[in-house]
Amino acid sequence: MKLFHLLILLSLAATSVAIPKYALTGCNDTCGNVRIPYPFGIGANCSVNQWYTVECNSSTPYLPALNRLELLDVNLADQIVTVNTPKISDCQNSSQTNSIDLGDTPFLFSKSHNIFVYEGCGNAAMMDNGSVLTGCSTSCRNDTVSDTTNCFGKSCCQTTIPHYVNSYNLNLERSGDPNGSCGSAFLVDDNMYANRSSYNRSTAFVPTSLLWTLEEGDINRMSCCDSPLLTILWFSRSVDLGDNTSINIQKCSALNYVEGTPYLADGCEYTEECSRCTNSGGICDEGQVFDVDDLVTQRNFTCRSSNPYPDDAGAEAICKLIVLYIIHSGVSISMGVVFLLASIYVLYKVIKKTKERRRRRRFFKRNGGLLLKQQEDADSSLLDKTILFTSHELEKATDYFNENRVLGRGGQGTVYKGMLVDGRIVAVKKSKIVDESQLEQFINEVVILSQVNHRNVVKLLGCCLETDVPLLVSEFIPNGTLSECLHNESDEFLLSLNMRLQIATEVAGALAYLHSATSIPIYHRDIKTSNILLDDKYRAKVSDFGTSRFVSVDQTHLTTLVKGTFGYLDPEYFQSSQFTEKSDVYSFGVVLVELLTGEKPISLTRFGENRSLATHFMLAMKEDRVMSIFDAKVVKEGTTDDLLALANLAMRCLNLNGKSRPTMKEVAMELETIRTSHVPSTVQTKFEHVYEEDFSKLNYGESTSTFTSTFMSSDDNTL
Numbered sequence: 144m145k146l147f148h149l150l151i152l153l154s155l156a157a158t159s160v161a162i163p164k165y166a167l168t169g170c171n172d173t174c175g176n177v178r179i180p181y182p183f184g185i186g187a188n189c190s191v192n193q194w195y196t197v198e199c200n201s202s203t204p205y206l207p208a209l210n211r212l213e214l215l216d217v218n219l220a221d222q223i224v225t226v227n228t229p230k231i232s233d234c235q236n237s238s239q240t241n242s243i244d245l246g247d248t249p250f251l252f253s254k255s256h257n258i259f260v261y262e263g264c265g266n267a268a269m270m271d272n273g274s275v276l277t278g279c280s281t282s283c284r285n286d287t288v289s290d291t292t293n294c295f296g297k298s299c300c301q302t303t304i305p306h307y308v309n310s311y312n313l314n315l316e317r318s319g320d321p322n323g324s325c326g327s328a329f330l331v332d333d334n335m336y337a338n339r340s341s342y343n344r345s346t347a348f349v350p351t352s353l354l355w356t357l358e359e360g361d362i363n364r365m366s367c368c369d370s371p372l373l374t375i376l377w378f379s380r381s382v383d384l385g386d387n388t389s390i391n392i393q394k395c396s397a398l399n400y401v402e403g404t405p406y407l408a409d410g411c412e413y414t415e416e417c418s419r420c421t422n423s424g425g426i427c428d429e430g431q432v433f434d435v436d437d438l439v440t441q442r443n444f445t446c447r448s449s450n451p452y453p454d455d456a457g458a459e460a461i462c463k464l465i466v467l468y469i470i471h472s473g474v475s476i477s478m479g480v481v482f483l484l485a486s487i488y489v490l491y492k493v494i495k496k497t498k499e500r501r502r503r504r505r506f507f508k509r510n511g512g513l514l515l516k517q518q519e520d521a522d523s524s525l526l527d528k529t530i531l532f533t534s535h536e537l538e539k540a541t542d543y544f545n546e547n548r549v550l551g552r553g554g555q556g557t558v559y560k561g562m563l564v565d566g567r568i569v570a571v572k573k574s575k576i577v578d579e580s581q582l583e584q585f586i587n588e589v590v591i592l593s594q595v596n597h598r599n600v601v602k603l604l605g606c607c608l609e610t611d612v613p614l615l616v617s618e619f620i621p622n623g624t625l626s627e628c629l630h631n632e633s634d635e636f637l638l639s640l641n642m643r644l645q646i647a648t649e650v651a652g653a654l655a656y657l658h659s660a661t662s663i664p665i666y667h668r669d670i671k672t673s674n675i676l677l678d679d680k681y682r683a684k685v686s687d688f689g690t691s692r693f694v695s696v697d698q699t700h701l702t703t704l705v706k707g708t709f710g711y712l713d714p715e716y717f718q719s720s721q722f723t724e725k726s727d728v729y730s731f732g733v734v735l736v737e738l739l740t741g742e743k744p745i746s747l748t749r750f751g752e753n754r755s756l757a758t759h760f761m762l763a764m765k766e767d768r769v770m771s772i773f774d775a776k777v778v779k780e781g782t783t784d785d786l787l788a789l790a791n792l793a794m795r796c797l798n799l800n801g802k803s804r805p806t807m808k809e810v811a812m813e814l815e816t817i818r819t820s821h822v823p824s825t826v827q828t829k830f831e832h833v834y835e836e837d838f839s840k841l842n843y844g845e846s847t848s849t850f851t852s853t854f855m856s857s858d859d860n861t862l
Contacts, residue, residue: 163402174214175202180404182357183217183224191406194249195355208248215350219404222380222394223256224355225335227348230327233263233315244310249356251307251382256352258333260294260301262344263326265318269304271311271385277302283320304330306385307354354382356392503534503609510608511582515589530605532616537561537607541571551624553673553687556612560619569604572615589615592688594661599653601676601686617686621679625734626672629741640780642681643738644789644818649683650675651811654731657685658724658807666722670730671711671744672737710744710755715801725801728810732796736760739789741774757797764794788817 165180166172170189172179174197184190185197185204197214198205204214206226213227228243245251261267264283269276279300294301298320313328320326331349381389395405540561541548550558556574563569592603592615607614622628625646628638638646650670657665667674667688674687707716711733713726733744736756744756753759763769769790770778777786792813798804805813 164407165404167407171199174199174204177204177214177216179204179214180217180219181406182355182404191357209245209250210243212243213348219406221256222355222392223253223352224250225332225350225352228329228351229348230329230346231313231315232325232327233265233267233317234325245353246309248309249358250353251309251356251384252304252311252330253352253354254304254307254383256332256334256354257304257330258301258336259304259328260299260331260336261315261326261328262294262299263315263317263324263328264298264320265326266316267300267326267328268314269311269328269330270314271308276306276308276311276385277304278314281326283318301336306383308385354392356382356390358393506610507608510610510613511586512608514582514586515608530616532605532607532614534607534610536563537571537610537614537616539564540569544571544573561616567604568619570617570619572617574612574614587688592617595657595665597653597656599649599683599685600656601684620676620684620686622677622681624673625675625677625683628677629672629737630743637776638681638738640777641818643777644814646675646677646681646683647735647738648811648814648818650685650734651731651807651814653683653685654727655807655811658727664724666724667727667730668722669707669711670727670734671708672734675734708744710757713801714799723801724806725804728796728804728807729801731807731810732793732804733757735789735793735796739774739777739786739793740772741777742772760790760793761797764790785817785820792817 165178166184167181167189171185174185179185179197181189182191183195183197185199187193187196190196194208196207198207198211205211206214206224209226214224215227216223216225218224259267259269259277259279261279261281264281266278266280268278279296279302281296281298281300283298293299311330315326315328317326327344329349330351332352335350379391380394381391383389538544540563541559544559548559548561550560550570552558556572559571559573561569561571589603589606592601595603601620602618604616604618606616654667654670657667665688667685669687670685674685676684676686678684707713707730711730713722713729715729716722716726733756737744740756740760742756742759746754746756746759749759753762760769760772763772770783770786773786781789792805792810795803795805796810
């Protein structure tokens with residue numbers, strides 16, 4: 144046995160240790176005193192690609208791809224290459240000078256190895272794409288003594304950088320050095336700057352560390368990491384680039400004692416001790432090293448026999464191996480099942496999201512998304528401020544359209560109260576099931592409200608087209624409709640005459656704005672008290688533009704289907720199907736009479752022609768008994784002159800000849816005059832003969848008798 148050991152020792156002594164390999168075959172691995180390990184290489188064919196090519200000139204290595212920066216060191220363990228970079232001077236009072244721009248190179252200024260330093264008197268900021276990365280300032284006095292051993296604010300300051308960058312600018316502001324010397328700013332390797340006992344501020348270059356990166360396509364011939372005898376693995380490392388972005392880079396690291404470069408297939412060599420272990424038939428592990436005589440040597444790895452179990456312990460070893468195999472198999476199967484279940488779950492979520500996305504896209508097209516796009520293409524200014532809400536946002540805002548959130552129901556849909564994530568209270572209008580004939584009406588409302596900006600018009604906040612029915616989101620008006628306020632018998636709050644005049648004036652001003660102040664005239668076509676909302680201060684807000692229309696100068700305004708609400712409908716429009724701005728004036732006249740009388744536009748308590756409030760009012764005017772049909776509160780608070788002036792204005796609005804009606808602008812001005820005047824003006828108490836002629840032409844009452852019987856059986860009186 145002793146002879147056998149002696150022979151092994153002799154063979155170990157005769158065994159030569161392999162020379163570590165740092166470069167490709169036929170390539171030099173040093174330039175001067177600097178070692179150049181692969182993936183870097185001296186010469187074009189000795190590196191992994193052109194970015195890692197090193198040029199050796201007079202024993203000094205340079206990186207041609209980085210404007211011939213001098214290379215000082217390559218650190219494989221930290222994946223760092225150190226180069227000499229120039230300082231930026233502040234000899235001018237204020238300057239901003241571009242520093243090194245790494246651009247599309249695989250190099251980044253290292254966050255963990257570099258610090259930003261300013262030497263001088265003033266301020267220095269490190270900028271990236273217009274934003275400040277970091278900076279510091281110094282103070283200088285006549286008694287300031289330059290000290291190169293510290294950098295804490297007196298003529299020198301330093302700070303870290305927040306993340307990896309590939310380019311930066313330096314912005315220097317000099318406050319004035321008592322000694323008249325210039326200052327400078329630079330990015331420098333932290334360790335090298337800290338060990339600067341012989342550092343001279345006058346030097347023009349400083350060592351800066353760059354992180355070099357590799358992608359999977361660069362490592363096709365780097366197979367040393369696959370060696371079964373070495374603890375060397377590929378690692379994927381995430382590098383923060385700022386702005387919530389990062390990149391993954393590849394790195395080959397050795398966990399036990401090897402020399403050379405792990406980035407070459409034949410570049411990994413054992414250290415001398417590990418070579419003795421493998422040459423003697425052992426396996427080199429981390430821990431302590433045992434030689435062939437089982438003597439412990441001083442190294443942080445273990446050399447164990449390739450057959451660690453003696454013959455008399457073979458059975459026990461086999462049993463242990465079987466148990467370990469079973470445990471390993473069980474763990475592997477369990478992990479496989481968990482992975483399979485996780486994959487199925489992820490696949491289910493992906494499929495579900497894909498289906499949901501396709502469904503939303505289909506709804507968007509069906510609900511008029513393409514029509515909305517056409518409107519935007521025709522005039523992009525109409526929809527500049529319109530927000531497209533998601534279905535999830537509005538479902539959450541309305542508690543999934545809970546019935547308790549319903550504000551009202553109408554002929555075109557249901558309105559829900561909702562609260563957005565930013566705390567705003569909104570009204571969400573959910574249209575009825577839409578067919579092609581209703582799409583244009585809904586999109587028309589979006590387009591009209593998108594361009595309207597008036598304090599007495601409900602503000603559209605946005606819409607949603609990716610649900611089964613389209614949704615409109617507008618500001619929430621808390622006090623309900625004017626119709627509810629006028630006709631709700633249980634409401635203890637009664638509108639005063641001043642409030643009624645204010646509401647009438649505001650509605651008239653809003654309509655005048657729609658008719659004349661917008662780029663394209665807008666006719667509402669459905670003015671009624673249920674479409675006039677009241678805010679917390681009882682200011683009027685005109686709403687519901689579903690039947691509205693843009694009107695260009697050359698349009699005839701002819702429609703094939705009469706739209707509007709019975710009782711407010713212009714008889715001239717009803718008979719001719721020709722809608723004009725004077726049709727809105729007629730509807731407003733009915734609203735004004737409704738404000739003065741407090742009665743509904745159609746009444747079941749009146750008979751014959753008097754069922755229509757407009758006809759009832761015109762008969763009272765003809766018979767000089769109009770004061771008898773006015774609301775008692777109105778008569779009590781108003782003067783006879785003011786009330787007759789209002790009645791006269793309403794009568795002019797209800798003129799059966801549309802051309803004889805005033806414009807909404809004239810109506811708004813006259814209402815404002817009546818509202819603000821304190822001395823009653825002299826008005827006519829008798830009316831021109833034209834009203835008698837209009838009344839004699841009132842065949843409108845006969846025409847509406849058929850409709851009366853139709854609509855009296857239903858709560859919905861919308862045509």
